[in-house]
Structure formats: C-alpha cells, structure tokens
Amino acid sequence: MSMRTLPLLFINLGGEMLYILDQRLQAQNVPTEKTSKVMNDIICTLFSKPFMEELFKPQDMYSKRTQRAVLIRLAHSSIMRLNQASMDKLYDLMTMAFKYQVLLCPRPRDLLLVTFNHMDAIRAFVSDTPAILNQVEETYQQLIKVYTPLSDGEFQLLRQTLLMCFQDLQIRVSAFLKDKVQTCSGRFVLPLGGPVPCGSEVPGLIRYWEACRGQEVCHLFPSGGAYCGALPEGSFHMSGDRVITLGTNISVYSAAVPPSKPILALQMSIAPNLLAKEELTLLSHLLGSLENQDPDKTRTFYRVNLFTVDMEEEYGNCELSFQVLNIQAAKDQQAEEELARIVGEFTEKGEPSSSPRSKGDDLLTLMDELQ
Amino acid sequence: MYHKEKSIQIKSSASALYNNLSVLRIAPRCLTYFTVVHANVVNMVSASWDGLNFSHRQLQSKEGNIAASSSLIMQASWCVLPSRELLVLTSQKGIQMYESDGSIMVYWHALDNPETPTAQAVFARGIAAVRENYICVGISSGSVLVFDIPSKGSNVMLSEVLEEHRDAVTDMASECSGSLEYMADLVTADDSGLLCVWKSGEDFQLLHKIPGFDVSCSSVKLWKGTVAAGYGTGQIRIYEAVTGIVHAEVNAHARWIYSLDIAPFSGLLLSGAEDSLVRVWHLTMNPDANSVEVEHLYSECITDTQICGAKFCDGDGYAFAVTGE
Numbered sequence: 125m126s127m128r129t130l131p132l133l134f135i136n137l138g139g140e141m142l143y144i145l146d147q148r149l150q151a152q153n154v155p156t157e158k159t160s161k162v163m164n165d166i167i168c169t170l171f172s173k174p175f176m177e178e179l180f181k182p183q184d185m186y187s188k189r190t191q192r193a194v195l196i197r198l199a200h201s202s203i204m205r206l207n208q209a210s211m212d213k214l215y216d217l218m219t220m221a222f223k224y225q226v227l228l229c230p231r232p233r234d235l236l237l238v239t240f241n242h243m244d245a246i247r248a249f250v251s252d253t254p255a256i257l258n259q260v261e262e263t264y265q266q267l268i269k270v271y272t273p274l275s276d277g278e279f280q281l282l283r284q285t286l287l288m289c290f291q292d293l294q295i296r297v298s299a300f301l302k303d304k305v306q307t308c309s310g311r312f313v314l315p316l317g318g319p320v321p322c323g324s325e326v327p328g329l330i331r332y333w334e335a336c337r338g339q340e341v342c343h344l345f346p347s348g349g350a351y352c353g354a355l356p357e358g359s360f361h362m363s364g365d366r367v368i369t370l371g372t373n374i375s376v377y378s379a380a381v382p383p384s385k386p387i388l389a390l391q392m393s394i395a396p397n398l399l400a401k402e403e404l405t406l407l408s409h410l411l412g413s414l415e416n417q418d419p420d421k422t423r424t425f426y427r428v429n430l431f432t433v434d435m436e437e438e439y440g441n442c443e444l445s446f447q448v449l450n451i452q453a454a455k456d457q458q459a460e461e462e463l464a465r466i467v468g469e470f471t472e473k474g475e476p477s478s479s480p481r482s483k484g485d486d487l488l489t490l491m492d493e494l495q
Numbered sequence: 496m497y498h499k500e501k502s503i504q505i506k507s508s509a510s511a512l513y514n515n516l517s518v519l520r521i522a523p524r525c526l527t528y529f530t531v532v533h534a535n536v537v538n539m540v541s542a543s544w545d546g547l548n549f550s551h552r553q554l555q556s557k558e559g560n561i562a563a564s565s566s567l568i569m570q571a572s573w574c575v576l577p578s579r580e581l582l583v584l585t586s587q588k589g590i591q592m593y594e595s596d597g598s599i600m601v602y603w604h605a606l607d608n609p610e611t612p613t614a615q616a617v618f619a620r621g622i623a624a625v626r627e628n629y630i631c632v633g634i635s636s637g638s639v640l641v642f643d644i645p646s647k648g649s650n651v652m653l654s655e656v657l658e659e660h661r662d663a664v665t666d667m668a669s670e671c672s673g674s675l676e677y678m679a680d681l682v683t684a685d686d687s688g689l690l691c692v693w694k695s696g697e698d699f700q701l702l703h704k705i706p707g708f709d710v711s712c713s714s715v716k717l718w719k720g721t722v723a724a725g726y727g728t729g730q731i732r733i734y735e736a737v738t739g740i741v742h743a744e745v746n747a748h749a750r751w752i753y754s755l756d757i758a759p760f761s762g763l764l765l766s767g768a769e770d771s772l773v774r775v776w777h778l779t780m781n782p783d784a785n786s787v788e789v790e791h792l793y794s795e796c797i798t799d800t801q802i803c804g805a806k807f808c809d810g811d812g813y814a815f816a817v818t819g820e
Contacts, residue, residue, distance in 0.1 A: 125587065125616055127616050183612050275662065275686055277662065277665065280711065281663075283511075284511045287511040287820070288510050288534055291508055291533075291534070292507075307799065314801065316770070316796060321728075321749075323728050324728045324749065325728070325729070327729060327748055327749050327770075328746060330743065330744075330789050331745070332733070332743035332744075334785070334786045335740070335785040335786060336784050341788075346791075347794075348794045349749060349770070
C-alpha cells in the first residue's frame with residue numbers, strides 16, 4: 125500500500141508519547157529539570173537527521189513488532205526507565221490516541237494538519253534548545269516538501285494503510301470513555317453532525333437537469349444528521365492556525381487511567397521473520413544517534429512508574445475468543461523475547477544487564493551493549 | 496422500506512478499502528456468497544437463503560511461488576461472464592483469479608515491481624467483467640489490463656493494456672442493464688476523478704473522457720448508458736456515459752464515499768460512506784426530457800462504523816448488505 129506512512133506514523137505516535145510523558149511526569153512531581161531532560165532527549169532522538177532520513181525513504185510499513193520496538197527504544201533514549209507494565213500502558217494510550225485521530229480526520233489530507241499539531245507542540249517543548257529546535261524546523265520543511273504535493277487519493281491510501289495497522293485495536297481508554305468519545309465496546313464514536321470537511325457540501329440536496337427544458341430541478345432529502353458548513357482550511361505552512369484540533373494536547377492524560385482490559389488484542393503480524401533487513405537499518409540509525417547523543421557515558425537512569433500502584437493491573441494471559449474475530453490475545457512468545465531483549469535488559473534496578481545474550485550480528489543486542 | 500436482519504459474522508473485520516464487499520447470488524442452490532477483504536486475506540462466507548447455514552472459507556494473497564503471502568489485498572470481486580463466474584483478487588503483488596467458490600486458482604498475473612521501492616505505491620485495484628469474455632483490472636500506474644477469459648480452463652491471456660489514466664485506478668464497472676443497445680461497455684475511474692468510457696472488443700475503444708475536478712472518484716457504476724460516480728467529497732454525480740453530460744449532482748454524504756451499487760432491474764442506487772450512513776436512491780430515466788431523476792428513498796445509520804462496502808443482494812434491490820469497521 126502507501127510507501128509514505130512511516131514519518132507520519134512515528135511523528136504522531138512520538139508526539140502522543142511526549143504529551144503523555146509530560147503530563148504523567150508532572151503529576152508524579154518529577155523535578156522540572158528531569159522532565160525537560162527526558163523530553164529533550166526523546167525529541168532529539170526522534171528528530172535526529174539519520175533517523176528522519178531513514179523514515180522518509182519510500183518503503184512499506186514496518187511490522188507491528190518493529191514499530192513497538194522502535195517506540196520503546198525511543199522512550200528509553202532518555203534517562204527515564206519504564207517498567208514493562210508502564211511501557212505497555214504508554215504504548216496502548218499512544219496508539220489508541222493516534223487511531224482516534226486517523227479515524228476522525230475529516231479529510232485524509234487533514235492527517236498532515238494533525239501531524240503539524242504534534243510538531244507545533246514539540247517545537248514549543250524545545251523552543252529553548254536551539255540545536256534540537258533546528259532539527260524540528262528541518263523536519264517541518266521535509267514534511268511540507270514531501271506531503272503537500274500528494275493528491276487526496278494518495279492521502280486516502282496512506283490513511284487506509286495506517287487504519288489497517290490499527291485494525292481491531294479496541295483498548296478502552298478511560299479519558300475517551302468519560303468524554304463519550306469511545307463506547308464500552310472500545311469503538312470510537314462517529315458523530316452524525318458537525319462541520320463537513322473542507323471541499324464537501326452539507327448533505328441534503330439533489331439537483332438534476334432537464335436538458336430539453338433547460339431547467340434545473342432541486343429537491344431536498346433528510347440527511348439524518350446535524351451537519352453544518354465546513355470550517356476554513358487549516359494552514360499547511362511552517363506555522364499558522366491548523367483549525368483541526370486533533371493532535372493537539374488534550375489534557376486527558378493527567379486524569380487517572382483506571383485499569384483497561386484489552387478486548388481484542390493486536391493481531392500478530394504474519395511474516396515469520398522477526399525483523400526485515402530494512403527495519404534493522406532503521407534501528408541501526410537510531411543506534412547511531414544514541415551513540416553520539418551523550419558523550420558522558422556514566423548516565424544515571426531515572427526509573428519511573430508512569431501509572432500509580434492502584435491503577436496497575438496485570439494484563440495477564442487473556443485468552444479471548446470472540447464471535448467475529450478469532451484472534452488469540454495470548455502473548456506471542458517470539459515477540460516477547462524480542463522485546464525483552466530490548467527492554468528487559470534494563471531491569472528494575474535501572475542497570476543494564478552485564479551479560480548480553482549473544483554478540484555478533486544481532487543488532488538489538490549490539491544496541492544494548494552500547495548502552 | 497428496509498428492515499435489518501441478523502448480521503452475518505465473518506472471520507475477521509473489514510479493512511478500510513474502497514468497494515470492500517462483493518456479493519454473488521447462486522439461485523439454483525439458494526445461496527448467496529459474500530467476500531470481504533481483511534489485510535492479506537479474503538473472507539468468504541456462503542449463506543443459505545433460509546438464514547440457517549453458513550460456510551466460511553479464507554483465501555490468501557499470493558506472491559510468485561509463495562502460496563501464502565503478507566502482501567495486502569486491495570479488492571476482491573466476482574466477475575460474472577455468460578460462460579463462467581470467477582473470483583478476482585487484486586493485491587500489491589498481482590492479480591489472482593479463482594473459480595467462483597474459491598476452491599481452485601485459475602490464473603496468476605504478477606505486477607512489475609521495481610527493484611528499489613519508489614514513492615509511488617504499486618498495486619492492482621478496480622475489477623470488472625465486460626461483455627462475453629473480458630475481465631479488466633486497474634493498476635496504480637493508471638493502466639487498465641484487459642484479460643481474455645476462455646469459457647473454461649485456465650488459458651487466460653492478457654489481451655490489451657489501456658493507457659489513458661495517469662493516476663491510480665480506483666474502480667471500474669461494466670454496463671449492468673443486460674441490454675446490448677448501449678454503446679458504452681465499461682467505465683474506469685481514478686484518483687484524480689477522471690472517468691474513461693470504453694467500448695469493448697479485440698481493441699477497446701475510448702469513447703469519452705469525463706474530466707475529474709481533482710476529487711478522487713472511489714466508486715463507479717454503469718447502467719443504461721448512465722454513469723453513477725461517488726467521490727471523496729461525498730457527492731454522487733450522474734453522467735451520460737458517451738457524452739459526459741452531467742445529469743444530476745447529489746450532496747449525498749458528509750464524508751468520503753466508499754461504495755456504490757445499482758440494482759439493474761429496478762434502477763435503485765445504493766451508496767455507503769465513511770460518515771456511517773448507507774442510502775438508497777432511485778434513478779428514473781426520462782429520455783424525452785433527456786434527464787435522469789434522482790430520488791432519495793431510504794437512509795440507514797450503521798452506528799460508529801465507517802462503511803467500506805455496500806452491495807445489493809439481488810437484481811431488484813430487495814435486500815442489501817453492508818460492511819465496515
């Protein structure tokens with residue numbers, strides 16, 4: 125399908141990650157300078173030149189495993205260390221938030237405005253750090269250069285590719301449930317009203333021409349919704365009023381996140397290989413940026429429990445079989461091992477494990493060794 | 496006008512793809528087949544008319560010699576020809592044709608994939624059975640492949656490649672009235688909204704090009720020489736095929752239209768869109784006034800579901816089926 129999904133996927137998911145971390149770290153009274161350091165480190169890694177160059181290359185979507193691995197690695201490119209449960213919750217929140225934005229986007233092209241909303245917030249986070257700010261500004265330019273010429277049809281293909289990635293993901297998020305944006309079954313609410321997308325007309329009018337009489341006949345029909353005219357188009361430039369609010373920092377994440385059982389787990393990817401060659405290349409770029417990032421190798425890690433004890437819940441082994449979708453929610457052993465190698469190396473004590481499992485060509489182990 | 500019947504559960508959810516539902520009615524066996532695409536798999540369910548028996552089958556995309564592939568399927572559609580019915584799957588890698596029950600693959604056509612990935616995605620999309628013996632399939636480059644189908648067996652040949660579209664083909668449709676009096680046999684649509692109208696034959700002949708207005712046309716039908724086209728803006732337009740004259744314009748939906756269908760015996764038009772609404776219209780041909788009247792008959796909301804497939808289950812439009820996510 126679309127070969128242009130990765131930059132939008134990672135910038136938007138990364139943006140959501142930053143919103144959540146910002147809120148949660150503040151709620152847990154983490155000192156401001158530590159929060160800033162965490163945010164800056166993540167933004168610096170996300171927007172590093174080699175990483176962005178790799179993302180912008182035309183290519184198929186990564187497997188879900190690789191996407192998750194990269195995002196976990198991103199979260200841990202800072203001094204912050206999350207335990208498995210926190211990381212799982214963070215990932216679930218991020219993906220559901222982005223799924224909501226992709227689904228509710230009025231026009232497929234507005235996905236770019238959603239991306240700019242995330243970028244605008246990121247720019248504000250790093251406005252005091254010129255080096256990182258520069259990387260962010262360059263990415264704006266890349267986004268404008270690559271995406272503004274795409275046609276509506278190409279944007280829809282991109283959106284369809286992203287939706288396929290989030291298909292069947294129906295984790296309930298308490299903030300969405302509270303705002304009635306999500307139903308108890310995990311589906312997002314699609315309102316039957318509001319402004320129509322830019323370029324569309326409010327439904328309800330039929331016009332046909334009687335050519336021989338040279339007259340136009342108009343009829344109205346009940347649209348079944350409460351629609352109104354389109355809002356003005358948002359700005360696709362480096363800055364400006366984006367109009368669309370999807371992708372801005374909704375302060376939902378500061379609210380408590382009660383336990384949320386996934387009803388339907390992510391469908392496991394079908395490809396038998398853990399990581400394709402291209403995906404390894406991306407990780408090696410991430411690796412490269414991590415290497416250069418902190419000359420002071422004696423880093424102390426900051427361990428964080430993102431969600432307090434009484435919110436925690438064991439996901440456990442939920443073997444659900446559902447009428448419509450016979451997807452096993454049981455954890456994929458291979459994926460677990462893979463992720464464990466990236467994340468599990470960082471134990472509760474915040475120290476990297478002293479004995480990596482295997483050296484040689486295993487890129488992920490290489491990443492951990494360098495840490 | 497319509498009442499909702501019991502839903503048919505399929506093995507996995509419908510992917511957000513244009514025209515993601517195909518229906519085949521097998522009257523002699525009192526069965527209806529439905530297919531819905533989910534990523535790299537096509538879910539087929541055959542439903543008995545009494546609503547008591549369901550039988551499921553899954554088909555996977557193919558890639559060269561690999562039987563099962565992760566390459567994504569863009570569309571699955573039955574092609575009904577006088578001599579046989581074939582199920583056609585289009586994917587990122589190529590075109591697969593099966594016997595109508597999905598049991599045997601009859602033909603595989605690989606798409607030319609560049610060595611290094613380019614920004615332009617490669618896939619096949621848009622399927623139509625034309626006249627006696629042609630199946631046409633669209634490609635992301637804009638080309639339309641014309642296959643010559645034998646009355647039985649697997650000796651399918653690529654007969655012609657039509658190069659009029661510059662943008663990715665989205666959908667195509669053949670004249671479905673069953674009458675031979677209309678000149679146009681096929682209409683093809685693309686991402687820019689351009690519609691090409693063709694006459695079939697050993698060499699397909701371009702009859703007319705109806706320009707798009709840079710709005711993607713995602714679904715198209717051809718009935719009694721009249722084109723019904725659904726657009727990304729939520730509009731439906733009705734044109735006279737051979738001249739391109741606009742007969743009617745409907746502000747039908749608040750979001751992108753994903754599927755159109757026509758019931759050829761009654762002139763009912765069905766539209767399904769991302770706004771979660773499915774609507775039924777009636778087209779009345781008025782040759783004396785040289786007009787086509789459009790009347791809205793019915794709307795149904797499939798709550799919190801972006802519709803991606805909507806099809807009538809029979810030629811009169813007594814029933815219709817809908818899929819979405």
